[in-house]
Amino acid sequence: MSGRETDQRGEHADRGARPEGAERVLEAFRDVHGRDPEGVFSAPGRVNLIGEHTDHNEGHVLPFAIDRRTYVAAARRDDDRVTVCSDDPGTEATELAVGNLATATGWSAYPLGTLWALGVDRGWDLVVHGEVPLGAGLSSSAALESAVALAVDELTGAGLDRVALAAAGRRAENEVVGAPVGIMDQAASLLCREGSALLLDCRSMATEDVALGFETAGLAVLVIDSRVRHDLADGGYADRRAACVAAAEALGVPALRDATLPAVENLPEGAPRKRARHVVTEQARVHETVALVRAGRPTEVGAVLSASHASLRDDYEVSVPEVDAIVEAAVGAGALGARIMGGGFGGSVIALVPVERTGAVDEACSTLSPRPTVREVAPAPGARREG
DSSP, rough: OOOOTTTTTTOOOOOGOOOOHHHHHHHHHHHHHHHHSEEEEEEEEEEEEOSSSOOTTEEEEEEEEEEEEEEEEEOOOOOSSEEESSSSSTEEEEEEEGGGGOOGGGGGHHHHHHHHHOOSSOOOEEEEESSSOSSSSSSSHHHHHHHHHHHHHHHHTTOOOHHHHHHHHHOOOOOOIOOOOOHHHHHHHHHHHHTEEEEEETTTTOOOEOOOOOTTTEEEEEEEEEEEEOOGGHHHHHHHHHHHHHHHHHHSSSGGGOOOOOOHHTTOOSSHHHHHHEEEHHHHHHHHHHHHHHOOOOGGGGHHHHHHHHHHHHTTTOHOOOOOOOOHHHHTTTOOOOEEEEESSSSEEEEEEGGGGGGHHHHHHHTTTOOEEEEEBBOOOEEEEEE
């Protein structure tokens, strides 16, 4: 990244080199409100390299922020009205009183819910420009929440740390949007550094930066959107979480991060044993991945991704045939490894690919139906002020 970054996660970009997205949201704010905002802020989407379904078992995850960002221009008002709009013509503007922020619905529930979670007591004007693809498993919602949280913190001088800002975004999703998410997405958006992943302990919230070295090794990360969305209303996700809780109780441990594989294998046959086996082995894969990249062996991470997919398919049972076909096509075309990413039952695949094979992987995926959308992403800095 060009331009100056502070020592705290790069939250101040070079004012003389604002990216196009920042300029666009600045002009949109001027068009809507006839004045300048007090500041322009941005936050990235994320991918989770490894550590799937370990978060709600108090384990470790290894996400990184990506080079697609959401921009927010913000200014305080002298009354109790809060307005939010986007330069996307497909969205509706919303205006609410500060006391009614928790009633927000639709897309505005993400930014307004974040204001509510931060306890704002006066009006705000927010204008949004988003460049994180929607519905592709790249956490566009967390990017929006994180940009808003940083804007409020900086403009009010609240001085909250970034874990507290991430917690506000999570609370917005849990209590206003109504999505039972963990804190990984917001933490990645706020805490990641360029070129590095974030090793996050979901129990203690301790973090470590992990330099990946993919670019130096000639590797690219592709996110391949299956464009398949399976309805989770049948309780599949909730059933798996319940099975994990049951397994932990049977093992006498607070959460599955505390379990051992021999103990899991001694559980009776059934869903709790299979779900627990995935969590315990996935926790080990997170630490294996960290060890590999720190030892300068990033190409070997591919095999870890493929092992994760096999576990998610066979033990956690959240893959679907369309996603399995993408993994097979990507590896067959030269990817070093690939796995399903996110909650499962459709969604996206993450693949580690030698740069010279990215075209071949894209071509191989283009023969599938529905035709997946292939995007290359790179580890990027976390939320920051743009101007």
